[in-house]
Amino acid sequence: MGAIGAVLGAVGSGMANEAGRWAWESAGGVVRRIAGREVVAPTTPGQLTEVAHLVHDRVRSDPQLARAWTLFAQGVPAQGALTGTFARRAGLPASPRFFTDRQEALKSLDKEATRAFDGRPRLALLHGPEGIGTSTLAIHWGWRQQSRFPDGQLYVDLRTLGPDAALGMLLRQLGLPAEEIPPAAADRADLFRGCLADRRLLLVLDHAQSAGQVRALLTSAPGVVTVVVARRPLTGLDALRVQVGPLARKDAKRLLTELVGKPAIGAARATLPDLLDRCAGSPYALRAAAPRLTAPVPARSESAQSPSDPALDTVGRAAEDSYRLLTPDAARLYRLAGLYAWPALDAAAAARAADLAEEDAVHLLDELAAALLLDPTDVGRYRYRPAVRAHAERTAAATDGIAACSAAVTRTVEHYLDLAVGAAQAALPESWRVPSGTSPISYRDRGTAVAALAAEAQNLVQAVRAAEEFGDWDTVVRLCQALWPLQLKAGHHDVLLSALQAGARTADAHFTDSRTAGSLHAQLAHTYTELRRWDEAEPEALAAARAERAAGHTRGHASAVEFLGLLRLRQWRFTEAYDCFDEAYRILDGIGPTDEGAADLARARALLERHRGRALRGQGRRDEARERLEQALSFFRDTGEAYNTARTLTDLAETRLDGGEFTEALPLVDAAITALGQENAAYHLAHLRTLRERCVSAG
Numbered sequence: 001m002g003a004i005g006a007v008l009g010a011v012g013s014g015m016a017n018e019a020g021r022w023a024w025e026s027a028g029g030v031v032r033r034i035a036g037r038e039v040v041a042p043t044t045p046g047q048l049t050e051v052a053h054l055v056h057d058r059v060r061s062d063p064q065l066a067r068a069w070t071l072f073a074q075g076v077p078a079q080g081a082l083t084g085t086f087a088r089r090a091g092l093p094a095s096p097r098f099f100t101d102r103q104e105a106l107k108s109l110d111k112e113a114t115r116a117f118d119g120r121p122r123l124a125l126l127h128g129p130e131g132i133g134t135s136t137l138a139i140h141w142g143w144r145q146q147s148r149f150p151d152g153q154l155y156v157d158l159r160t161l162g163p164d165a166a167l168g169m170l171l172r173q174l175g176l177p178a179e180e181i182p183p184a185a186a187d188r189a190d191l192f193r194g195c196l197a198d199r200r201l202l203l204v205l206d207h208a209q210s211a212g213q214v215r216a217l218l219t220s221a222p223g224v225v226t227v228v229v230a231r232r233p234l235t236g237l238d239a240l241r242v243q244v245g246p247l248a249r250k251d252a253k254r255l256l257t258e259l260v261g262k263p264a265i266g267a268a269r270a271t272l273p274d275l276l277d278r279c280a281g282s283p284y285a286l287r288a289a290a291p292r293l294t295a296p297v298p299a300r301s302e303s304a305q306s307p308s309d310p311a312l313d314t315v316g317r318a319a320e321d322s323y324r325l326l327t328p329d330a331a332r333l334y335r336l337a338g339l340y341a342w343p344a345l346d347a348a349a350a351a352r353a354a355d356l357a358e359e360d361a362v363h364l365l366d367e368l369a370a371a372l373l374l375d376p377t378d379v380g381r382y383r384y385r386p387a388v389r390a391h392a393e394r395t396a397a398a399t400d401g402i403a404a405c406s407a408a409v410t411r412t413v414e415h416y417l418d419l420a421v422g423a424a425q426a427a428l429p430e431s432w433r434v435p436s437g438t439s440p441i442s443y444r445d446r447g448t449a450v451a452a453l454a455a456e457a458q459n460l461v462q463a464v465r466a467a468e469e470f471g472d473w474d475t476v477v478r479l480c481q482a483l484w485p486l487q488l489k490a491g492h493h494d495v496l497l498s499a500l501q502a503g504a505r506t507a508d509a510h511f512t513d514s515r516t517a518g519s520l521h522a523q524l525a526h527t528y529t530e531l532r533r534w535d536e537a538e539p540e541a542l543a544a545a546r547a548e549r550a551a552g553h554t555r556g557h558a559s560a561v562e563f564l565g566l567l568r569l570r571q572w573r574f575t576e577a578y579d580c581f582d583e584a585y586r587i588l589d590g591i592g593p594t595d596e597g598a599a600d601l602a603r604a605r606a607l608l609e610r611h612r613g614r615a616l617r618g619q620g621r622r623d624e625a626r627e628r629l630e631q632a633l634s635f636f637r638d639t640g641e642a643y644n645t646a647r648t649l650t651d652l653a654e655t656r657l658d659g660g661e662f663t664e665a666l667p668l669v670d671a672a673i674t675a676l677g678q679e680n681a682a683y684h685l686a687h688l689r690t691l692r693e694r695c696v697s698a699g
Contacts, residue, residue, distance in 0.1 A: 008055075121224075152201045171195070208229060211237040275289055330364045342459055457495050468502050481523070512547075555596060585608050626652060
């Protein structure tokens with residue numbers, strides 16, 4: 001039972017790449033053969049156990065079925081690269097050079113890390129208000145204790161990440177390729193804990209906002225120490241709580257002295273007491289104040305906030321002091337770029353916000369970073385601390401006015417729309433799903449375009465939210481349509497989901513029964529499917545088909561029905577899948593020689609023939625499956641499509657293997673490997689080599 005369940009679980013969690021999806025479909029066919037009937041694919045641990053019970057009971061009493069299961073289980077590709085040592089050791093962000101006080105907090109962390117393991121996770125929660133130095137403390141302690149963690153240090157900033165995306169990021173830090181990261185959150189959590197089970201490492205979860213956000217990231221592994229950093233105690237998190245408060249006055253003065261030197265402290269003797277009072281023991285405020293320690297504070301304009309404004313906390317007061325020393329252009333950029341909670345801005349986006357040249361924005365961003373009003377990231381972007389951004393937003397409203405503020409956000413959204421449309425058109429120029437129109441931003445090749453979409457994924461999601469808030473419905477749907485190449489080529493489904501939900505919601509309200517609605521529901525169905533949320537994918541696929549049919553878009557209607565069939569394959573509902581592909585084929589017959597989609601009709605039909613072959617194979621109708629697959633193979637070979645040729649050859653080989661025809665399967669596998677020789681398809685090749693080993697060993 002345990003072995004059968006483990007095989008099914010491994011196959012299910014390995015569906016992040018095409019080889020894994022092949023294995024899942026194969027599992028469905030084998031289970032159907034063993035059960036003697038169609039069995040719906042499991043989506044919960046309880047359902048998986050039920051399927052394992054069914055398989056176990058049948059193979060225990062039938063040697064032929066036992067052999068079929070054994071052959072399948074031996075061919076399941078091993079998941080994960082982390083079987084021995086880490087592919088690479090991740091690390092923490094850089095620790096500041098000057099660090100003072102916090103001795104009691106450091107001792108508390110030392111004690112938690114070294115206590116005898118008794119089954120409880122080694123878990124500490126550092127909490128304190130913004131700017132008080134909780135993140136710095138965690139990072140400084142981690143570097144001090146580096147020798148305690150020979151397997152590495154993991155760090156994730158949770159400001160803009162949900163648990164699913166955070167798990168994906170941590171698995172990548174552990175060296176797992178994106179193609180091997182499970183799509184489902186539960187599978188990611190299981191794999192993450194499995195990777196950490198016998199490791200000695202530090203895990204820092206920074207800027208946590210709730211216990212629910214971090215719970216899936218925690219482990220009880222005895223060699224793992226987890227430090228969670230938050231602004232406040234997190235209800236429901238059972239951890240050692242370490243409160244981080246303001247620096248004592250003597251320690252605040254010591255930090256300033258380390259930053260600027262004793263001569264500067266001596267020269268500022270008259271103003272030092274007031275500055276220390278204003279910084280209130282905040283390390284951030286002290287660091288921001290250091291450059292202006294002896295500089296006179298310039299006169300304020302009437303529109304600026306009062307330094308004693310109760311709306312300003314310590315970080316806000318520090319931001320106000322730094323803001324008043326900025327050049328006019330830098331001050332304007334600071335205000336207008338901070339009007340919306342963008343995850344991280346580059347110079348191009350900041351330039352559009354402030355309506356200036358990109359080369360000017362580069363220098364102004366450096367000025368803002370030097371004043372500690374922006375935090376630079378390690379990928380050439382900048383982000384605001386929440387309290388600093390709140391100051392920028394309030395100051396913009398008072399200084400620039402509501403109309404100018406709205407225009408700045410609109411320009412930034414337009415920048416992301418231009419970027420997304422240009423990248424989508426370059427990444428997938430043949431697709432009718434990507435938005436039409438011209439963009440001032442272009443990309444040299446498909447790979448660069450997909451990489452640009454991936455790099456800006458979180459900002460694009462935020463742009464969708466902003467457009468929805470502004471009631472700019474056309475921008476909402478165009479932004480979402482431009483995400484299609486990213487979904488198709490690189491995934492990021494956990495990041496994109498909220499934007500795609502907004503797109504479908506907007507389409508229903510403002511683009512009812514249109515091609516736009518059909519496209520957006522299809523995109524959302526695709527992401528739900530990849531996340532293994534199949535019950536939610538089904539109504540979206542049906543909604544896509546209804547909208548495309550109502551809009552009279554025959555090609556889109558056929559595509560939506562085809563997608564519903566692909567979903568049925570994932571669910572092991574092979575008979576229904578075949579019916580969907582059959583229906584899609586009939587819908588395509590409605591496209592005339594001069595109609596839209598006519599040029600792609602032969603290819604669309606060939607893909608449907610391949611899908612029909614897969615559905616027939618799942619039903620155990622192998623002769624009919626081979627006939628359909630061979631028709632598709634003939635088309636793809638004639639057109640020179642190496643990738644689809646290899647995929648169809650693989651389907652044919654697996655159909656032969658289902659019948660124990662190892663000798664007949666071997667040349668098909670070899671031909672598929674040859675076809676993929678010029679393609680970047682490492683996981684497909686790994687799957688094919690596994691099939692080849694089965695053929696050779698059985699022969």
